[in-house]
Amino acid sequence: MTTKEAPPITRSAPHKRRLKAPGNRNFSKPARYVMLAALVLFSGFPLYWMLNTALSQDSELYGQAQGWWPHWERLADFGDLIGSVPIFKWLTNSVVIAGGTTLLSLIFAVLAGYALSRFKFHGKGAAGFLLFATQMLPEALLVVPIYALFASLGLLNGMGGLILANVAFTMPVSVWIIKGAIDAIPYEIEEAAAVDGCPRVTILSLVLTPLILPSIAAAAVINFFDGWNEFLLAKTFIAERDLWPASVGLASFIGQYLTSLNSVMAAALLFTLPALIFFLLVQRRIVSGLTAGSVKG
Amino acid sequence: MAKLSLRNISKRFGDTQVIHDFSADVDNGEFLVLLGASGSGKSTLLRIIAGLTDAGAGDIIFDNLRVNRQSPRERDIAFVFQSYALYPHLTVRENIAFPLALDRFKGWHHIPGISAIARRVYGSSKEIVKQVANVSSMLELDEYANRKPGGLSGGQRQRVALARALIRNPSMFLLDEPLSNLDAKLRAELRGEIVRLHRLTGKTFVYVTHDQVEAMTMATQIVILHNGVVQQHATPQEIYARPANTYVARFIGSPPMNLMTAAVNDGQPALGGLRLPAPEQLRLRLRNGSVTLGLRPEHLTVTADVGGPGLAGTVRRIEDLGADTLIGVQPDPALGLKMWELNQDDLLWIRQTGQTRLMAGDPCTVTPEARMASYFDGDTGVNLAPADETSTALLPG
Numbered sequence: 001m002t003t004k005e006a007p008p009i010t011r012s013a014p015h016k017r018r019l020k021a022p023g024n025r026n027f028s029k030p031a032r033y034v035m036l037a038a039l040v041l042f043s044g045f046p047l048y049w050m051l052n053t054a055l056s057q058d059s060e061l062y063g064q065a066q067g068w069w070p071h072w073e074r075l076a077d078f079g080d081l082i083g084s085v086p087i088f089k090w091l092t093n094s095v096v097i098a099g100g101t102t103l104l105s106l107i108f109a110v111l112a113g114y115a116l117s118r119f120k121f122h123g124k125g126a127a128g129f130l131l132f133a134t135q136m137l138p139e140a141l142l143v144v145p146i147y148a149l150f151a152s153l154g155l156l157n158g159m160g161g162l163i164l165a166n167v168a169f170t171m172p173v174s175v176w177i178i179k180g181a182i183d184a185i186p187y188e189i190e191e192a193a194a195v196d197g198c199p200r201v202t203i204l205s206l207v208l209t210p211l212i213l214p215s216i217a218a219a220a221v222i223n224f225f226d227g228w229n230e231f232l233l234a235k236t237f238i239a240e241r242d243l244w245p246a247s248v249g250l251a252s253f254i255g256q257y258l259t260s261l262n263s264v265m266a267a268a269l270l271f272t273l274p275a276l277i278f279f280l281l282v283q284r285r286i287v288s289g290l291t292a293g294s295v296k297g
Numbered sequence: 298m299a300k301l302s303l304r305n306i307s308k309r310f311g312d313t314q315v316i317h318d319f320s321a322d323v324d325n326g327e328f329l330v331l332l333g334a335s336g337s338g339k340s341t342l343l344r345i346i347a348g349l350t351d352a353g354a355g356d357i358i359f360d361n362l363r364v365n366r367q368s369p370r371e372r373d374i375a376f377v378f379q380s381y382a383l384y385p386h387l388t389v390r391e392n393i394a395f396p397l398a399l400d401r402f403k404g405w406h407h408i409p410g411i412s413a414i415a416r417r418v419y420g421s422s423k424e425i426v427k428q429v430a431n432v433s434s435m436l437e438l439d440e441y442a443n444r445k446p447g448g449l450s451g452g453q454r455q456r457v458a459l460a461r462a463l464i465r466n467p468s469m470f471l472l473d474e475p476l477s478n479l480d481a482k483l484r485a486e487l488r489g490e491i492v493r494l495h496r497l498t499g500k501t502f503v504y505v506t507h508d509q510v511e512a513m514t515m516a517t518q519i520v521i522l523h524n525g526v527v528q529q530h531a532t533p534q535e536i537y538a539r540p541a542n543t544y545v546a547r548f549i550g551s552p553p554m555n556l557m558t559a560a561v562n563d564g565q566p567a568l569g570g571l572r573l574p575a576p577e578q579l580r581l582r583l584r585n586g587s588v589t590l591g592l593r594p595e596h597l598t599v600t601a602d603v604g605g606p607g608l609a610g611t612v613r614r615i616e617d618l619g620a621d622t623l624i625g626v627q628p629d630p631a632l633g634l635k636m637w638e639l640n641q642d643d644l645l646w647i648r649q650t651g652q653t654r655l656m657a658g659d660p661c662t663v664t665p666e667a668r669m670a671s672y673f674d675g676d677t678g679v680n681l682a683p684a685d686e687t688s689t690a691l692l693p694g
Contacts, residue, residue, distance in 0.1 A: 188382035191349050195369040195376045196461070197399035205409035206416060210386040 047272070054266035061261050087267055089242060090249035093159060095274060097234070097245050098227030100163040105171040105223045106216060112171075113178030114204060118187075128179075131172040139169060143236050156237050162245075165233050170226040174219035181215035182208060217285040224282075228275050246271045299359045299373075299468040299501055300325045301346065306355035308341055308525075315341050316525040319355070323518065328495050328502045330512040333522035334548075340473055342522070343505045347376050347471050359468065372469075375462035379474040381454045383446040389457050390442040393429045394420040396465045432460045436490070452483040456490075463494065470495075472504045476511065488514060509549050513537070521545050540671065543678035546591045552623060552646040555597070558635040558675070559590040566590065566672065569608050569632030573667040582672075582681045589678065591671035594648035598664050599624055601655060607664040608632060612655045613644055622653045626663055 027035070053061065055070040115121075116128055134142075146165055147156070155161030185208065193203045209216070231247040238244055244252075250271055253264040301323040308316040315338045323329045331339040344350035346357060348369040357364050364372050383392050398419035406415040419425060433439050436456045446454055455475055462470060472491070476484045492515050495502050506512055512519050513533045521528040521536065521544075528548075529541035540546035546554040559566040559573070564580035566573045566588055573590075575583065603609065609632065614625030625644035628634040636643055645663060655661060672681045 186380055186382065188378045188380050189384065191369075192376065192378060192382035192461075193384075193395075194349070195347065195374065196396040196465075197370045197402070199407055201409065202399075202402075202407045202412050205407075206412050207384055207386075209409075 050265045050269050050272075054262050054269055056262055058260065058262065084263075085249065085252075085267070086242065087246070087249065087270060090244050090246040091270065091274060093243060094228055094245040094247065094271075097159055097162055097166065097230070098224045100159070101166040101170060101227030102220050102223040104163060105167045105174050106220060108167065108171050109174035109178045109219060110204070110209065110212075110216070112175045113182055114208070116175065116179045117182035118190075128176075131175055134168060134172055139232055143232060146233070147236060150237060157240055157243060158238075159243065162230075162234055162237055163227075165237070166227050166230055170223045174223060177215050177219045177222075178212060181212035185211055214286050217282050221279060221282055221286075224278055225275065228278075301329075301469065301501055301503070302356075302358040303342075303346070304356040304358065306342070306345060306352050306357070308338070308345060308350070308353040314525060316345075316353075319525075319527060321520060321527075321530060323501060323503065325501055326499050328492075328504065328515055328517045330516035330519045331503065331505045331522060332507070332509065332512040332519050332548075334507055336524070337522040338525035339505045339507075339522050343471050343473050343503060346469075346503060347374055348372050349376070373465075373467050374469045374471055375465055375467040377455075377458050377462050377470070377472040377475045379477055381446070381451075381458045381478075383454055383457055383461070385446050388443050388445055389438060389449070390429055390433070391416075391420055392446065392457055393432060393438075393460045393464055394425050396461060397425045397428060400465070428464055432464045435463070436460045451479050452487060455479065455487060459491070459494065463498070466498075467500070469501045469503065470498075472502065474506055475504075477506070477508065484511075491515065509551070513549070521548060523548075539680060539682065540591070541680050543589060543591070543673050546671065546673070546680075550593060552594055552648075554591040554593050554671070555645050556589055556591050556636065556673075557645075558587050559672075561585050561588050568665065569628065569634040571606070571608060571665075573665070573670060575667075575670075575672070576682075579672060579682055584675075587675045588681070589673040589675050591673060592665050592669065594623065594646045596666040596669040597645065597647040598666070599626060599647045599649065599653075599655065599661050600664070601659060602662050603660050605662050605664075607662040608634065608645075610645065610661055610663055612657055612659045612661050615653065615655065615657055617652060620650065622649050622651065623647070624649060624653060624655060626661060628663070 052066065052068075052070045055072065055074045056066055057071070057074070060066055112131075116124065150156045150161050150165070153161075155164065189207060189211075190203050193207045198206060229247060230245070231251065234245050234248050235251070238248065246267075250264070250267050253260065253267060301321075303319055303321050306316055306319040307314070319342060321329075331342055333339045341350060345352045348364070348367060348371075352365055359372065369376065384395065387395065395416070398416045401419045402412070402415060406412055429442075430439070433442060436459060438453070438456055438460060441449060441453060441457075446457065449457065455478075458475070475491070476487055479487065488511060491502075491504075495515075504511070504515065516533050518530065519533055519536050520530045523544050529536055529545045531539075531541075536545060536549055540549060540554065543556060546556060557568065559568045561567075561583045562585060564575075564583050564585075566575055566583060568590060599612075600607075609629040610626040611629070612624060613627045614623075616623040616625075624647045626647060627644055636645075647663065673679060674681055
């Protein structure tokens with residue numbers, strides 16, 4: 001008789017809360033979805049509006065109110081619009097410039113970041129500070145002296161010069177990102193590698209670089225987008241139409257008297273896509289690197 | 298296989314002298330433990346032997362070869378770090394194979410990019426895979442071979458670190474507090490493991506620790522360092538039985554040796570009125586006045602009798618450890634017994650096997666086993682009994 005009256009142990013309420021994953025306990029699942037949907041809408045709408053504009057008629061854009069739904073049937077004209085300018089040539093130039101900037105900047109940044117993190121030398125503080133000095137001056141201020149310098153070095157009107165100039169502006173941030181990442185890696189790991197027979201360059205390439213990969217990926221994103229979006233230097237240094245990056249090419253759509261908005265948006269859409277793809281590729285590395293983390297011995 | 302000789306090693310960091318004129322010889326196959334509190338310079342000394350830190354002055358000699366200018370790699374040593382220092386991005390298997398793969402690198406393999414490929418190619422060569430499998434099974438790591446260090450417990454990580462050291466078949470193993478990040482049970486287990494590896498390889502081991510239990514159980518020789526100065530270099534038994542000075546006496550043993558001031562009249566020491574028979578050679582060295590007398594807790598007995606021969610006192614603390622009981626006795630103030638350095642709570646600690654019927658607050662009598670006493674100079678703290686004459690006589694048991 002007494003056993004029947006024993007309270008069932010499993011029915012205690014407090015356990016329910018524990019079933020939820022930590023960090024999610026503030027909102028219910030539908031609420032979270034609604035919020036995420038709002039965020040996606042908020043950040044995705046401009047992109048959608050670009051597409052919509054690109055597929056609209058001039059008359060719609062300048063005359064009546066623009067419709068909410070894109071005219072998919074105009075997709076064929078879309079091709080004609082971008083066929084009238086060397087847009088793919090420009091995009092290729094942009095990829096070369098952004099890719100070159102990223103690569104060069106990362107190589108320098110890993111070496112400089114390592115030196116700033118691990119070596120003791122005179123003027124170390126000054127060196128770190130001077131790297132930031134370039135960030136303190138606006139790009140526009142430096143365009144003229146760099147132009148003069150490049151003119152005398154014969155670097156104008158070429159992608160090599162543009163890459164160099166971009167690296168000068170983007171590298172310092174990468175150096176500090178990578179210095180911070182190396183600071184966080186225990187020095188013993190390097191010593192273990194030295195005992196195992198690695199010279200310093202191999203310690204850097206075999207042991208440290210894989211460990212700071214998430215930070216390298218983060219720096220790569222910053223460098224790539226700096227190179228991809230860069231306009232001022234490219235506009236100033238490169239006169240030849242075929243050598244333009246897409247940013248300059250895109251601007252050329254804006255005419256003094258006539259701006260074909262749908263063409264601009266069509267080109268802009270194409271301009272966005274490679275950057276988006278690059279980010280999606282690298283973003284996985286950043287996230288996987290962060291979750292894998294176990295740098296702590 | 299290497300015999301290690303250190304000659305007049307000195308090292309300073311800025312204004313601090315970390316190691317003062319250290320010299321030692323370690324024969325091939327010895328297990329030398331460098332023991333000291335933190336800041337004693339023991340780790341620095343090990344790093345100097347390894348080549349991770351420059352020796353400020355002096356010579357490091359491996360088998361008649363001065364290696365001061367050689368890199369850690371050239372010295373052919375293996376180093377086990379307190380923090381394990383495993384490569385977090387490599388699996389256990391790759392971690393263990395790493396030094397072997399690197400051994401096969403030619404100059405151009407070190408070019409960035411190529412080095413990663415070369416490591417993989419060599420790491421998966423038949424011979425290396427086989428060696429890795431051997432070492433892994435020796436340390437019972439087979440089932441974790443494909444895990445990364447992040448997925449292992451502390452004990453497993455340290456096993457991987459040992460495996461990585463072992464696989465290279467180095468001339469000497471250097472271990473820097475390898476067990477201090479582990480819990481007590483694992484520590485005891487890995488202690489046995491390391492001793493087993495030492496017997497198995499027959500190589501010279503130099504082991505740094507602040508843990509006297511590790512030193513006593515593993516070492517064939519112990520060097521006790523204090524502020525960069527060697528206090529004693531001897532076998533564990535010798536250090537326990539005949540500590541070279543009061544620092545060593547207090548450092549080794551748990552609870553440490555009871556130290557107190559004894560009066561000396563005509564070469565005859567007396568403790569709180571109790572005359573102690575001292576060996577003849579020793580009596581000649583005792584200056585009239587006072588001497589510091591040391592007695593290990595197991596060389597004192599305590600009884601509930603009052604008024605018998607011995608030191609009267611009151612029981613203050615009882616610590617029952619199961620097999621032994623530690624009894625803290627406060628000597629009768631009327632005896633005028635002066636503790637040389639305050640023992641815990643100014644108590645005389647006595648170790649007794651089994652349990653005791655004494656209770657805190659009981660009056661009691663403590664009887665010293667006089668022939669086991671150590672005598673230290675009252676001013677310098679140096680042990681007055683010369684090593685060769687007394688060390689065997691003083692061996693417990």
